[in-house]
Amino acid sequence: MAAFLRERSAASSRSLPLSNKHARVAGLAVLATTLVFSKPELGAQDLQSLEARMIAMQARYESRIAALESEVAGLRTHPPLAAEVELAATLDVTAAKWQQSGLSKAARDARSAAVQISVVADAVLTASGRRDSFETDNQFRLRSVELGFSGRLDPHAKYAFVLAAHEDAVEIEDAFADWDNGLPDTFTLRGGRMPVDFGFAAPLHDHELGFVDKPYAVQEFLGGRAVTTGLALHHWFGLGDTPVRWSLGAGNALQGDSHAIQGPLGGAHEHAALVGAEPVGERGIEDLIWTARVATTIDMAEHDTLTLGASVIHAPRERHFWFADPPTNTTVAFGDTDRTVAGMDVFWRHRNPATEGHLTIGGEWLWSRSSSVDDSTTPPVVNGTHQRADGGYVMAEYGLDTHWTVGGRWELFSHAEDRTLTTEACAVAVTWTLDEYNRLRLEAGLIDDESADDAYGFCMLQWTTVLGSHNHGLAW
Amino acid sequence: MALLGDTMRTLTLCAFLCTALHAQALRVVATTHDLADLAREVAGTRIACEVLSFGDQDPHRVVAKPSTLLKLRKADALLLMGLDLEHSWLPPLLEGARNEALTAGRPGHIDLSVGIEPLEVPAQVDRSRGTDLHARGNPHYNLDPEGGRHMARRIAECLGQLAPDHKADFAAGLRAFEAKLDAKVKDWEPEWRRLKGAKFVTRHGFFPYLSKSAGFDVIADLENTPGLEPSPAHVAKVMQLMREQKPAALLVPSWKAGGLTATVAEGTGIPVLALPMGSTGRGKDATWLDWMSHVISELAAAVPETREH
Numbered sequence: 001m002a003a004f005l006r007e008r009s010a011a012s013s014r015s016l017p018l019s020n021k022h023a024r025v026a027g028l029a030v031l032a033t034t035l036v037f038s039k040p041e042l043g044a045q046d047l048q049s050l051e052a053r054m055i056a057m058q059a060r061y062e063s064r065i066a067a068l069e070s071e072v073a074g075l076r077t078h079p080p081l082a083a084e085v086e087l088a089a090t091l092d093v094t095a096a097k098w099q100q101s102g103l104s105k106a107a108r109d110a111r112s113a114a115v116q117i118s119v120v121a122d123a124v125l126t127a128s129g130r131r132d133s134f135e136t137d138n139q140f141r142l143r144s145v146e147l148g149f150s151g152r153l154d155p156h157a158k159y160a161f162v163l164a165a166h167e168d169a170v171e172i173e174d175a176f177a178d179w180d181n182g183l184p185d186t187f188t189l190r191g192g193r194m195p196v197d198f199g200f201a202a203p204l205h206d207h208e209l210g211f212v213d214k215p216y217a218v219q220e221f222l223g224g225r226a227v228t229t230g231l232a233l234h235h236w237f238g239l240g241d242t243p244v245r246w247s248l249g250a251g252n253a254l255q256g257d258s259h260a261i262q263g264p265l266g267g268a269h270e271h272a273a274l275v276g277a278e279p280v281g282e283r284g285i286e287d288l289i290w291t292a293r294v295a296t297t298i299d300m301a302e303h304d305t306l307t308l309g310a311s312v313i314h315a316p317r318e319r320h321f322w323f324a325d326p327p328t329n330t331t332v333a334f335g336d337t338d339r340t341v342a343g344m345d346v347f348w349r350h351r352n353p354a355t356e357g358h359l360t361i362g363g364e365w366l367w368s369r370s371s372s373v374d375d376s377t378t379p380p381v382v383n384g385t386h387q388r389a390d391g392g393y394v395m396a397e398y399g400l401d402t403h404w405t406v407g408g409r410w411e412l413f414s415h416a417e418d419r420t421l422t423t424e425a426c427a428v429a430v431t432w433t434l435d436e437y438n439r440l441r442l443e444a445g446l447i448d449d450e451s452a453d454d455a456y457g458f459c460m461l462q463w464t465t466v467l468g469s470h471n472h473g474l475a476w
Numbered sequence: 477m478a479l480l481g482d483t484m485r486t487l488t489l490c491a492f493l494c495t496a497l498h499a500q501a502l503r504v505v506a507t508t509h510d511l512a513d514l515a516r517e518v519a520g521t522r523i524a525c526e527v528l529s530f531g532d533q534d535p536h537r538v539v540a541k542p543s544t545l546l547k548l549r550k551a552d553a554l555l556l557m558g559l560d561l562e563h564s565w566l567p568p569l570l571e572g573a574r575n576e577a578l579t580a581g582r583p584g585h586i587d588l589s590v591g592i593e594p595l596e597v598p599a600q601v602d603r604s605r606g607t608d609l610h611a612r613g614n615p616h617y618n619l620d621p622e623g624g625r626h627m628a629r630r631i632a633e634c635l636g637q638l639a640p641d642h643k644a645d646f647a648a649g650l651r652a653f654e655a656k657l658d659a660k661v662k663d664w665e666p667e668w669r670r671l672k673g674a675k676f677v678t679r680h681g682f683f684p685y686l687s688k689s690a691g692f693d694v695i696a697d698l699e700n701t702p703g704l705e706p707s708p709a710h711v712a713k714v715m716q717l718m719r720e721q722k723p724a725a726l727l728v729p730s731w732k733a734g735g736l737t738a739t740v741a742e743g744t745g746i747p748v749l750a751l752p753m754g755s756t757g758r759g760k761d762a763t764w765l766d767w768m769s770h771v772i773s774e775l776a777a778a779v780p781e782t783r784e785h
Contacts, residue, residue, distance in 0.1 A: 238550070353534070
């Protein structure tokens with residue numbers, strides 16, 4: 001029995017592999033049949049999808065490998081300078097943060113985080129036939145020494161800080177940040193103490209001008225360099241092939257920051273709030289000033305551009321106070337006025353690459369509208385009517401090469417407070433840029449100022465020195 | 477009327493197809509006309525290329541225009557010479573354009589200097605040397621036949637990564653360009669022989685790559701630091717050297733032909749050879765190959781016949 005069992009077992013063990021093979025073949029056949037006949041389309045789609053994914057993955061990885069190979073080749077052929085390596089090492093934390101922000105390698109480049117530091121000194125020797133010239137002319141004047149810092153705060157924002165020292169004061173000219181990469185498209189939000197985006201000449205520092213002084217019409221209507229503390233939203237876009245930019249801003253008050261030698265504000269460091277609320281009483285949203293600008297630059301030819309711009313500043317409420325004489329010494333609010341200044345600017349610029357020269361012709365016209373104050377009474381009264389005034393300038397500047405520039409400017413404007421009084425002025429300037437650090441300018445002109453009942457000639461010699469990195473960006 | 481309708485429909489269809497084809501082209505911005513020309517050689521109509529500067533203007537100091545922002549904003553790729561050639565004007569424009577595809581490290585940011593072995597790399601860079609425009613080495617490798625070959629190859633390689641579907645077309649374009657270049661190099665052999673061992677003085681270091689290839693000597697440069705006006709002492713020294721060694725010509729970029737150049741030429745009796753430092757899209761310098769031919773022939777013509785080997 002035992003032998004039979006063993007034999008049977010052996011027979012079984014011999015026959016089992018054969019039956020297993022049959023079973024496997026049968027199983028596979030059933031499975032294949034099921035696969036083939038049950039969902040044949042899905043299988044083909046899956047295969048195609050997998051192949052497409054493989055191809056895409058291959059392309060992706062090949063592209064990344066090629067980029068890395070390029071980077072390695074670049075490092076082999078021109079390795080980074082030792083100073084940059086050192087700087088990059090010190091900025092590891094920043095780099096890691098920038099990486100987290102999802103920005104590209106360029107944004108994480110250590111050089112982007114470097115601080116640009118500049119010093120600009122501006123001195124003027126003046127001579128004039130002005131009747132009241134003791135305080136202002138026929139003397140040497142150190143107009144300003146500016147210390148500027150600019151750079152990136154972080155991946156999303158950059159900053160500019162300009163501290164200016166004058167003969168009698170030190171002040172913060174600019175202290176603002178631009179939040180750019182954090183906003184979509186080409187929007188930029190600027191906040192802080194900043195130049196008002198109005199026209200061509202108003203936002204510029206004195207040393208950026210083609211003449212010694214800001215145009216006199218700009219001095220008269222905006223108080224010189226227009227500055228405010230607030231927020232402004234900037235954006236640019238393409239209208240076809242033409243770039244257009246616009247901005248909207250709100251600020252506490254419009255401050256005219258002027259260090260003019262000649263003109264309506266000439267002779268004194270003017271830093272008064274011309275439009276806006278006095279710091280007395282309750283402030284409301286109507287005490288803010290509002291600014292807007294739209295501008296475009298059209299390419300007329302390869303080296304010719306035409307810039308057109310329109311700007312407006314509106315102050316809905318300008319509070320007026322009257323300070324009573326002793327013994328009361330009280331402050332009396334006698335009324336509110338409003339004020340609007342609008343302007344248009346047109347500039348044609350031609351560059352001549354063959355000589356590295358240029359020709360710029362253009363001008364600005366400004367309109368001012370403000371409530372009238374009758375100060376013949378005590379206290380004065382706001383009489384409900386509006387005073388209108390307008391004026392502007394045209395200028396031409398011809399750069400012979402990178403060293404020599406000649407320019408002329410003619411101006412005419414009525415006075416903001418009394419439009420019956422006008423000022424007419426003209427000036428010619430020759431600028432010699434000795435090298436990248438030093439510039440000399442000789443300017444002569446005539447002013448016929450009805451408000452001062454004076455007409456005189458003047459001559460100025462200006463020396464400007466710029467040290468360090470200094471970038472003013474695009475003017476449009 | 478029906479005929480007019482059909483014509484209108486056909487024209488509309490053609491316009492639509494043209495627009496569609498144009499829309500498919502890679503939008504490329506090139507910082508110099510040389511790069512744009514080589515890109516067109518390689519990619520033909522597969523790209524729509526905008527140019528930011530031409531060979532008759534200083535590539536270090538290109539005046540930016542607002543329209544440049546728009547070009548960069550719309551572009552799929554940026555071709556630049558690199559080695560800091562554009563460092564004074566391109567970075568603010570790239571920042572303003574806010575086109576992430578063009579930032580360094582992305583495939584759209586195509587630095588043609590990658591793979592170049594730069595010449596004249598300063599051992600030390602600091603403020604005492606002033607604003608040295610060539611802090612990473614001389615970036616004027618475009619003025620050399622092999623530099624052009626390198627640029628074309630790199631353009632084909634990088635555009636191929638951006639548009640893999642057209643990789644074969646770019647490779648074909650590159651082959652055709654290299655064939656043209658090889659033929660030109662053969663044509664330039666007599667000039668090459670004439671230039672070998674010749675002496676020149678330059679104003680700004682545009683010529684080190686060509687002088688290495690052609691075997692001529694630049695015995696002095698009027699600029700003691702690239703990009704800065706030379707000091708009077710340096711000018712006097714160079715003038716003395718010119719009087720002694722009688723170089724074939726004073727080689728200057730076309731925008732520096734007057735002023736100091738004229739004074740030095742007058743004081744030494746050495747002729748001035750003012751040339752564009754890149755192709756311009758016009759006349760003798762229409763393309764990069766035309767411009768190379770122009771420069772090489774002018775240089776060879778300046779060498780006295782008695783000097784020919």
